[in-house]
Amino acid sequence: MDLEAETLQPEACYLALKARDARFDGSFFTGVTSTGIYCRPVCRVRTPKRENCRFFGLAAQAERAGFRPCLRCRPELAPHAPRWSIQDASDLLAQQAAALLDEPEAWADGGPSVELLARRLGVSDRHVRRLFEARFGVSPLQYLQTRRLLTAKQLLADTDLPVTQVALISGFASVRRFNAAFLQHYGLSPSRLRRDGGSGSGVAAVRLGYRPPYDVGAMLAFFRTRVVTGVEWVGPGVLRRTLSVTSAGRAHAGWLEAAFDEPRHQVVLRVGDALRPVLPLVIRRLRAALDLDADPLAIGAVLHESFPGTDGLRVPGTLSGHELAVRAVLGQQITVAAARTLTQRLVDRFGEPIETPWPELRRIFPTPEVLAAAGADALGQLGIVRQRQAAIVAIARAVADGRLQLHPGADLPSTVALLQSLPGIGDWTAQYIAMRALRWPDAFPAGDVALHKALGVQQSRQPAREAEAASQAWKPWRSYAVIRAWARLALTTSSGDKP
Template structure:
């Protein structure tokens, strides 16, 4: 069901407090200026009789307001207002954010969702008050606004990185959607560079020590790097090769991310995937409230424990296969050997091996049973032969892949929030050590967070 209507009195208290925990949950529009702001906007708060509240940025824009240049609503953590209203809507928004309407049309998107384009338009109109295409264009413009503020990319490059095929179309959409021109956004001189610096915000609480330590204990040399305050890695995305480093800025509730790309056209979905890896968009206070309600008598819930992702489902599947029934250290050593042997070098670093490279190798360098080598090749072959290889349920047809492998890959490769790894040796140990007695189903739809809560106790 849809979130309840905003309560003006509660919104007033929240915006006056400037508490970052409300950032992105709603937006304040000022009728006298025609601007909408985040709850943490540094300007002097307007009088209550002059403001209106909107649950999403696009709702404020549809009502005729333009984004504030001080607090930059495009940088706010993702609003959860649409979460849970419809599985179809959630999938549609995810695909649109990945560029589905930049590379295809509404009919193709509807077919992927298994519905009619008319029904999809009705769902967007009902829950977001706008059409899918308008939503997509607005998100493109907000992302472009972020690039104009935070980078020195030339406007032509910003247009391409935001999914526009021409400068004219970019300028027209920017003005129509934001009531501003790109040149009004630009604060610094432009320069040609494939290295970008962006600020990615989240809503606290966020236990960065846990997530960065989790990455550190599984870090693969030359594929990944980091320290107690940062995480980085190489990646490939639809032919675009690059790397990123995300540095945690604790007192600002954000990560400062430097990205290097061979082509900026895929920047937006790449940034979305970095956000997923760091789990920046979940409403942690809601998750923790639900877990506390169900498990407070079993064990204390550690605040800010999030889901560290893996770059792709394929990589998550390969790492899960190599990690079956062995320790974290042993699994890391196997993955390291695989990357060193089959990964493509980019400068001093290395990309994760492709399905083709694994499928064509005899994998003789891996000290594992032949049956497990064949399982790796089975998954690689599956990715080469299928249109939608990320449908993990189809993996069950592959010899050597069972529910644990699939669930681990979905939890970290897709960041599925509702996976409980009851068969995992670490989870069994955590439950056995404390003699817990509970039903994991009580944690739904946040069972993945329960899994990581238990892992955090080891």
């Protein structure tokens, strides 16, 4: 059953729908002509007749065809469906355009438009529209509108945020436009949806879907071995941590809890009051940090033969690109435990205190502004060597003044080039940051010593070249190959070498 083809195969889709196969969640949506509703393949309602089903690769396509989202399976909970190509330049451009529209932090200077999108991609707005519609069957604005409406629908159903606030943080310019769009697309007003099924008080369980298999234990173990006391805590099936998010020039510092609901293939997110105004940003960051949008079938098709038994592994991301970059620098050429010790000292010295429901969470990771102003002597007193002092300050200054963007919507080649131009940042660190903060699925730190051991090339004259050559068979999923190689190495050693 090949659901990764350019055109969906209706019979294959129907088989997945009948089986309620969660592996295909978000890969397609089913429009039911007898009801006018579109659903996820995991929807628990009675399976519709085959002749009443139409299949769409995107929610926006289903809505353009006149279908409304199911209120039971809630299409907004489905994981996104990234598809990757290394051959068709037009397809790559359309995919990049969609990825930018999906990434709110790519538009810190205001909401996206086709003109701004075209400028980011270096082509004309007419060319963007043509390629986008040819690839997805909808215009960029229709795609963006569906994303905004589904975000708003989730916030209305799962939180008690005021409708006005929901409209604005979902990307609508005014409440009037939001109400009109919601009524036009879904046939009911936002307030009616909340009365019928919304949350009664506080931020309730905001649910985020993912596709199985997902090795929850491995993901949380990765974070657990790197826990910095005061900033994060990991327990059975649960990740808690503090977080600072800057939006529209204002910092929002608070806490979040992410709990895995494995039987439903979901993560339940809760946040404190301070992060409620930036909840869509937090959701997007958490999806990236836990790699919830990965497609295990596509990745496994390339990597399974080389790394059997590892199909549930994901690439751990980060909730803060700046934090990840600093921790990567601190972890250069030392063990995980040593890197954690240095990071702990940095947090204890420069992290701002914060109140949370849990005593183990009491500090925010130092902001770029704080570290940019830190003197070399202060960093040196923590045991950080001179070269890494310079790298930390350079990263912090570049992030603070906006020159360096460390999120999935950042331009990959220019960001990697800028990182490597900073003092103390080489190819390994830049590739590691690209893998975890920029969410590049094909990053490959060829000079990594642990990777050399895992691939059995550590005794070669040029192990980095040998590793690079071996990695060509794993494109475009080399980041996942790195994680699987490290996991294989961990089976034969008691500690790793990664920050």
